[in-house]
Every structure is written in C-alpha cells, then in structure tokens.
Amino acid sequence: MRAESAGAFEPNCPSRTVLDHVMSKWGVLVLVALTDGTARWGALRRNVEGISDKMLASTLRTLEADGLVERTAYPEVPPRVEYALTPMGEQLMERMMPLMQWVLANADAMVGAGRAQPASAS
Amino acid sequence: MRAESAGAFEPNCPSRTVLDHVMSKWGVLVLVALTDGTARWGALRRNVEGISDKMLASTLRTLEADGLVERTAYPEVPPRVEYALTPMGEQLMERMMPLMQWVLANADAMVGAGRAQPASAS
DNA sequence: CAGCATCCATAGGGATACTG
DNA sequence: CAGTATCCCTATGGATGCTG
Numbered sequence: 459m460r461a462e463s464a465g466a467f468e469p470n471c472p473s474r475t476v477l478d479h480v481m482s483k484w485g486v487l488v489l490v491a492l493t494d495g496t497a498r499w500g501a502l503r504r505n506v507e508g509i510s511d512k513m514l515a516s517t518l519r520t521l522e523a524d525g526l527v528e529r530t531a532y533p534e535v536p537p538r539v540e541y542a543l544t545p546m547g548e549q550l551m552e553r554m555m556p557l558m559q560w561v562l563a564n565a566d567a568m569v570g571a572g573r574a575q576p577a578s579a580s
Numbered sequence: 581m582r583a584e585s586a587g588a589f590e591p592n593c594p595s596r597t598v599l600d601h602v603m604s605k606w607g608v609l610v611l612v613a614l615t616d617g618t619a620r621w622g623a624l625r626r627n628v629e630g631i632s633d634k635m636l637a638s639t640l641r642t643l644e645a646d647g648l649v650e651r652t653a654y655p656e657v658p659p660r661v662e663y664a665l666t667p668m669g670e671q672l673m674e675r676m677m678p679l680m681q682w683v684l685a686n687a688d689a690m691v692g693a694g695r696a697q698p699a700s701a702s
Numbered sequence: 703c704a705g706c707a708t709c710c711a712t713a714g715g716g717a718t719a720c721t722g
Numbered sequence: 723c724a725g726t727a728t729c730c731c732t733a734t735g736g737a738t739g740c741t742g
Contacts, residue, residue, distance in 0.1 A: 472690070486603055507591050621724050711737105
C-alpha cells in the first residue's frame with residue numbers, strides 16, 4: 459500500500475466497520491435501491507429480490523445508525539414509512555454507482571469465465 | 581430503480597455473485613492491498629491485518645476464479661508466489677478506490693455518530 | 703403496512719497442526 | 723515460504739408467526 463488507504467487495514471479502524479455495513483450483501487442492494495429517491499418499506503422489500511423482513515429491517519437500521527439512510531414514519535393508519543439517502547448516503551452512492559455499473563456490465567464475463575477481457579471501458 | 585442497475589436485484593444475476601466476492605469483508609481489503617502492484621503471499625498476510633491463512637487462501641482463489649487476480653508461482657525453493665491484479669481487476673479498482681477513500685475519510689464521522697455532516701466533498 | 707420476536711440451519715471464518 | 727487440512731464455534735440470515 460502506498461498508504462492512501464492504509465487505515466483500512468487496521469482491524470479497529472472505523473472504516474472497517476463502515477465497509478462491512480456498506481459492502482455487505484444486502485447493504486449494497488438496499489443503498490442502490492434508494493439511489494432513485496425515497497422508497498417505502500414494501501417497495502424495498504419487493505425491489506430487492508430475495509431479502510427477508512429480518513434482513514431488510516436490520517440492514518436499514520444499520521445504515522440509519524451510520525447516518526447513510528434516513529427513516530421517516532408517518533403517523534397514519536395504515537402506517538407508512540419512507541426511507542431515503544441522507545446527504546452522506548448520496549455522497550457514498552455517487553462513488554458506489556460507477557463500481558456497481560461496471561460490475562453489472564462485466565459480471566457475465568467474470569463468473570467462472572476467469573480470464574475474460576474487460577469490456578473496453580475506463 | 582431507474583433500471584440502470586436493475587439486474588443486480590435479481591437473485592441469480594451473475595452480478596450478485598461477483599458483488600458478494602468483491603464486496604466481501606476480506607475481498608475488498610485484499611484487492612486494495614494489490615492496487616499498488618504485485619505482492620507476495622507473506623506481504624498480503626501481513627498487510628491485511630487480521631486475516632487468517634484460510635481466509636487469505638480462499639479469498640485469493642475466489643478472486644482468481646473471477647479473473648480479477650492473477651497468481652504466479654515461481655518454481656524455486658523456498659517457494660515464491662506473487663499475486664497481482666489482472667486488467668479486469670485494475671478496472672474494478674479504479675472504480676473501487678474513490679469509494680474506499682471516501683469511506684476512509686468519513687468513517688469516523690459515521691460510526692455511531694449517525695447524523696454527522698459529510699466532509700465537504702463530491 | 704411495517705415491523706419485531708423466536709426458532710433454527712448453515713456456512714463463514716478462527717485456531718491449530720501438518721506438508722511440499 | 724506458501725500453503726492445505728481439520729476441528730469447531732459463532733454469527734448470519736432464512737422461515738414463521740405475532741403486533742401496533
């Protein structure tokens with residue numbers, strides 16, 4: 459390492475924690491699902507295919523605690539709750555989306571394929 | 581989702597797999613450790629603090645299978661093995677590093693802090 | 703609708719010991 | 723040096739059922 463990211467290698471660096479939240483299986487997908495704007499619980503549940511109530515709940519709570527996602531509950535009946543990225547969350551996603559899009563574009567070539575050439579990008 | 585990343589939400593989309601490898605706890609750190617160039621097993625082991633032999637081995641094998649990391653063994657004694665990013669891996673990291681750096685810069689403000697303001701970036 | 707609580711299975715991952 | 727093999731444990735996370 460040329461030191462720019464040295465901190466990430468220390469086990470108790472806060473970045474490790476954030477990284478684990480943000481880069482987790484469901485964390486990424488939930489964040490991506492919110493990049494388009496506010497979404498309700500049910501929408502997220504449907505959008506992020508395969509996620510369970512439990513995982514959606516805990517993922518959202520973690521991201522909220524990290525200050526990346528904001529939760530707004532409306533005192534109505536039936537209940538309505540909306541989730542949105544905070545300014546922090548949006549900054550994060552600005553940097554995450556290019557990565558996501560590259561992965562999406564190249565995933566097919568990678569899985570199993572091994573030595574495929576990158577789809578002329580960059 | 582405005583559809584650009586729609587594929588990521590389907591459970592059996594290849595991107596899910598790649599994402600899980602690349603965004604995994606040790607996957608990111610190993611990849612980051614390789615962004616400076618070729619590194620030997622021992623160097624990675626020491627550099628990525630906290631990783632075990634087992635995890636380093638399996639992480640490297642996974643990334644190699646994904647075509648992101650290249651393994652070169654030299655038929656010497658004592659053995660020497662070097663790992664490096666493939667062109668694919670480098671493209672990936674070009675998009676990963678900005679994210680990493682942002683996380684490193686903002687992690688302190690996030691963990692626990694919750695609603696901290698982003699460090700004027702973007 | 704939006705969740706939290708509970709139970710439970712699996713696999714992620716650590717520690718240790720051994721090998722080419 | 724660069725791994726592999728084994729044991730074992732905990733935390734992740736799925737399924738189900740209940741509540742405000």
